[in-house]
Amino acid sequence: MTTRNLDALFHPSAIALVGAGNRPGSIGTVVARNLFEAGFDGPILSVNPKERAVRSSLNYAAVADLPIPVDLAVLTGAPQDLPATIHALGEKGCRAAIVLSGGFGLEDGPEAAVLRQKMLDAARPHLLRIIGPNCLGFISTSAHINASYAHLMPRKGDVAFLSQSAALASAVLDWADGRGVGFSYVASLGDKADVDFGDMLDHLALDAGTRAIVLYLEHITDARKFMSAGRIAARAKPVIVIKAGRSAAGASAALSHTGALAGTDMVYDAAFRRAGMLRVYELRELFEAVTTLSSGIRLAGGRLSVLTNSGGAAVLATDALDEQPGELAQLTAETLGALDRQMPQRWSRSNPVRIPPDAPSKRYGDALTALLEDPGSDATLVLNSPNAMVDGAETAEAVIEVLSHRPRAPVLTCWLGDRGAADARRRFAAHRIPTYDTPDEAVRAFGHLVSYQRNQTLLMETPPARTFDEPDRDKARQLVDAVIASGRSVLTEVEAKAVLAAYDIPVVETKTAATPAEAALLAADFAAPVALKILSPDIIHKSDVGGVRLDLRTPGQVEEAAEAMLAMVQARLPDARIEGFTVQRMVRRQRAVELVAGIANDETFGPVVLFGEGGTAVDVIADRAVALPPLNGRLARDMIARTRISRRLAGYRDNPPADLDAIATTLVKVAELLGDLPQIGEMDINPLLADADGVIALDARIVAHPARETGTKRFAIKPYPTALVRPLELGDGQMLLLRPIRPEDEPALGDMVRRSDPRDVRMRFLGSLKDFPHLMAARLSQIDYDREMAFVALTPDGEMLGVVRIIADPDNEEAEYAIMVRSDMKGRGLGFRLMTEILDYGRSRGLKRIFGDVLRENLPMLHLAQDLGFTVRPGSDDPTLARVDLDLAEAEAVRRRKAGRA
CATH class of the missing domain: 3.40.630.30 (Gcn5-related N-acetyltransferase (GNAT))
Structure with missing residues (x-):
């Protein structure tokens, strides 16, 4: 339903509190206190059949007795009473209700689901929106609404905080209050029976009083809705998310390497990145990121220059940079020359730019000016360590003076210490110049800016529905449908390679043999060294059971290896069905890198594409990246760059770079295949050999089932039409x-x-x-x-x-x-x-x-x-x-x- 009637939540003309009370410590009493004391300038009407008055305000015995319509209601009553209450509120014209009560979750038994549905059914005819149930409530600092049982009213600010957890929302309010962080809105969504993150993001994207949006979430219920709303919001303002539950439990049930490697948290990570959001992992980091991104600083790249009066601080910053997306900038000769003319002889003559501790404040200003002119630097971190020779506050003023002529210049500051640095930090804050307590915090903030810039770039990508010559879709579909019709779910290696070939993904020629003797005859036809593999629908990883032999040079060696392989496999897996063998030409590409590419199906976000280092140790190495389809070349290259194997693919020593275009194109084709063949649930191409001459698939595995949805309806992001x-x-x-x-x-x-x-x-x-x-x-x-x-x-x-x-x-x-x-x-x-x-x-x-x-x-x-x-x-x-x-x-x-x- 998205933003319909959410104005009644954010800007109500009148509020009803159903379940208000006077008993000390009860939730109805706490919420009544918060509501009445927040300063809301409209009527607040309490409803309780047992009270005459609540907080000296006339109380009403039932919703039907309310003398005026109310836009917003807050409900604290027993779960079994709520459907009738919701119906009564709808009849009185109410358009939004905050349900604080619990008792509607999966842990509450099957009756809870029935009760939850009754509540939604009661709301539907009136288009009444429900926030919760089982939530902390809703707070608006601008409208002076505290419809919650939070222990404090937050300061007014321009950050909206949405939380799935009531307890964590309360903790964040306490944490933020002690640090002077204010909010425009705080909303605890609880079980998200109706209003969810997508709805709130849609509304807050257009809210002029909100400069940044912070999310705490545990799971998403409607992936396409979340991605649509999130992408729209992230175009307008920073959206920063912290997600609990980073376990990959459940992936062990997958039938392929790809399914096992594509853990749920990895998919959430890919979704946040594609939506243009910034993900962080700690509460402190959460609000650091809000401060950094809200400063308005935006980067063109990830190269950092460092200006400091302390060699130790420079080392700490450089070490911290190794763990962040970004690198030290290589200063140009022109910049080094300018610095040489301005600095005393004892400066470092490299990046980090280290000036002597006794250098006057003007040196900082001169050096910063030179660094800001360097085309090879995307941001500058200014570090200062206190000493008795130079006033740190004066040095801060020199930096502020430079930046007064360059609004929103990409500069971060860090004045080390406590008492001696306090004045400088206040001055930076007054001029909205980001400042941090330690070098690692400052470098982490730079990492946030780099990640945010990259995610915003990915957000702007709108992949077309098809980016290559038309594949033979009919052939691929017939192959997959024939396997499903036969009662199988796993394609043979030959069938899987035929599907890849239909999409013009290079595959090594592979033939099947029913017996060892037939395998020997096929090897003779190849007239070259061959690879022999067992053919069985019941064996997932052939090499684990001795089902792979390489570099067999004669038909006799092939027949002998096949006989031995058959015996070994039958001994290790006596119940496995053996359909024969596959024989394929050995591919001689000495400098090639083994990769894995494939498809997995995420329970929340649907199909995903995986890429990483392949080979027999793929599960142990676990070097992989995940992306949501659809893809284009740029998105595919971003996947490649997020893996460790990308460094080898870039070339080293006498090894030339691999054909990255061929790898990226293969990933795009895999994503396109997903849209054409919704029957495919999992797929491995492992190994996918890649070198300067392109790519070739040596082995492939596909798992297919009858399709429940057609085409790209499964995708969390709708492709370009x-x-x-x-x-x-x-x-x-x-x-x-x-x-x-x-x-x-x-x-x-x-x-x-x-x-x-x-x-x-x-x-x-x-x-x-x-x-x-x-x-x-x-x-x-x-x-x-x-x-x-x-x-x-x-x-x-x-x-x-x-x-x-x-x-x-x-x-x-x-x-x-x-x-x-x-x-x-x-x-x-x-x-x-x-x-x-x-x-x-x-x-x-x-x-x-x-x-x-x-x-x-x-x-x-x-x-x-x-x-x-x-x-x-x-x-x-x-x-x-x-x-x-x-x-x-x-x-x-x-x-x-x-x-x-x-």
């Missing part, structure tokens, strides 16, 4: 390209707005725009295709002439539209064509209604809407607006009747 790209011809014969918008369209979108008449811009955005801000352009061009659609009309050289979009509600019932045509294109039919296209798309999605708000003075748009069948009526509150509305089913019926008469 390539199928919607097509030519568009206007009435005057001009040919345009119509396609869904992409992130790289941001410049073209801005150009279209700038080249339009200001009046037309005002009509589109319902108000004047002095400029077209980057954030607005980014938000309009970087959409989530699961929630939104925007079609752009482009000339052959890429000029944008028009754009039309709809944003659907989460129930996929109705959507709001918006359209803009460049001023010089008006009157040529482009607006009508764009509206027709988006309405057809809405019908294909199953939408029932399209609506929009139009300025009453925008007569061309109102006439166009009427021509398309929209009804026009007054807007809700603003007299300058008209609401246009189209029932898609009814409009389609009218169109068909007209077509029939024609």
Whole structure:
């Protein structure tokens, strides 16, 4: 349901507390105290059949007795009473309820699930939103609402904190209060029966009073909803997450290396990264990251220069950098020359830049200026160790003076010590310059900035549905379906390689033999050394049972090895079905690296792609990276870079670099295969040999089952809808390209707005725009295709002439539209064509209604809407607006009747 009626939570006009009490220590009493003392400026009405008054306020015996409607209710009663209470609240017009009561979880038995559903059923007819149950409550510092049983009211701030755990939310409030950290909102979501992280992220993404969002979560229930909302929120402001439960338990049941290696926590990590969020692992680190990212500093890369008066501090910072994403910058000759002219002779002449302890404060300013000019440095860490020769506060002022002319320059500071550093830290804080107590904290903050920048880059990636020549999908599908139809779930090696070959993934030629003698004949046909493997649907890892022999040179050696292999396997696994052997040519690539690539299925996020170091020790080495499909080349290369084996792939000594493009393309093809063949649950390509000449799969294993969902519906991220790209011809014969918008369209979108008449811009955005801000352009061009659609009309050289979009509600019932045509294109039919296209798309999605708000003075748009069948009526509150509305089913019926008469 997403943000529907969440305004009743964040901005209620009146609040009811059902279960309020006066008994000391009871939850109803604690919540009543918090609510009444927080300073809310609207009515707070208490409900309790046993009380006459609560905190000197008149009490009501039942919800039905409430004299006025309430937007928000807080419930503390017994679980069995809540469905009836929710129904009564809905009848009184209530639109949101915070359920603090427990007793609805899995641990509460089967009756709890029934009770939970009754509560949701009672809320549904009224579209009443439920926060909880089993939660701490909700706090808004700006609206002075403390609808919780928290032990304190937090300070006012601009950080929103969402927690799945009530106990941890309470602990964070206590921890933050002692450190002067404030919040805009604190929400404990508990069991998330209705409102979940996705809903709250959707709302907070647009909240002007929230500068950063912090999440504490244990699990996600709706992955696509979370990813959609998270990606939208992370485009607007920093989203920082700490997740509990990092165990990979459960992966042991997988039938492949990939399934075992792709632990649940790894998949969450990949999801946070792809959503543009920053993941941290400790509470202290959580708020450090908030401070760092909220400073507005953004990096272009991961190269750090260090300026210090202490060699020891420089060593500590350099050591800490080894554990973070990033590296020491290599200063240019020009920078070293500038520093040489400014520094005394005893400076380090390298990075870290170490100046003598007795150097005056001006040296810091001069050196920092030079470092900020260096093109090879992306950020500078300024370290200062106290001494009696130079005042640390004066040195801080020299740094502040430099940065006063360079707002948001990528500079972090660390003044070591306590009492002597306090004044400098206060000065930095007053100028919003990030400052830290220790070198490792400062370097960790730099790591946060690097990780955040990389994740934001990944967030902007919108992979197309297919990035290579069309595969032989029919052949691959027939192979997989035939195996499933035969009652098997595991493809043979030959079948698995045939599926890979259908997607143009290079595989070594492999043939099957039923007997040792037949294997010898096949070896003779190869006329080269061969590899022999056992063929059995019951053996997962062939080498573990002696089922692999390599470099066999003669048919006789092959037959002898096959006989011995058969005996060994039957002795070790007497119940295994043996179907014969596979024979394949030995691949001689001396400098090749063994890799593993494959597919696993995560219970929460669906299919994932895995990459890492392969070979027989793959489970022990556990060097791997996981990514959510769909992928493109850049996302695949990011996967490769996150593994240790990537250093070998980059080349070393006399070993040339491997063909990274070939590896990345293979990963993209694996991800594409996922969308075409939802029957595949697990897949291993191990080893996948890679060297300068490309890649080749030596072995493969695929596990398949009847598909429960088709295509990419299983994906947590909806791919770019390539199928919607097509030519568009206007009435005057001009040919345009119509396609869904992409992130790289941001410049073209801005150009279209700038080249339009200001009046037309005002009509589109319902108000004047002095400029077209980057954030607005980014938000309009970087959409989530699961929630939104925007079609752009482009000339052959890429000029944008028009754009039309709809944003659907989460129930996929109705959507709001918006359209803009460049001023010089008006009157040529482009607006009508764009509206027709988006309405057809809405019908294909199953939408029932399209609506929009139009300025009453925008007569061309109102006439166009009427021509398309929209009804026009007054807007809700603003007299300058008209609401246009189209029932898609009814409009389609009218169109068909007209077509029939024609």
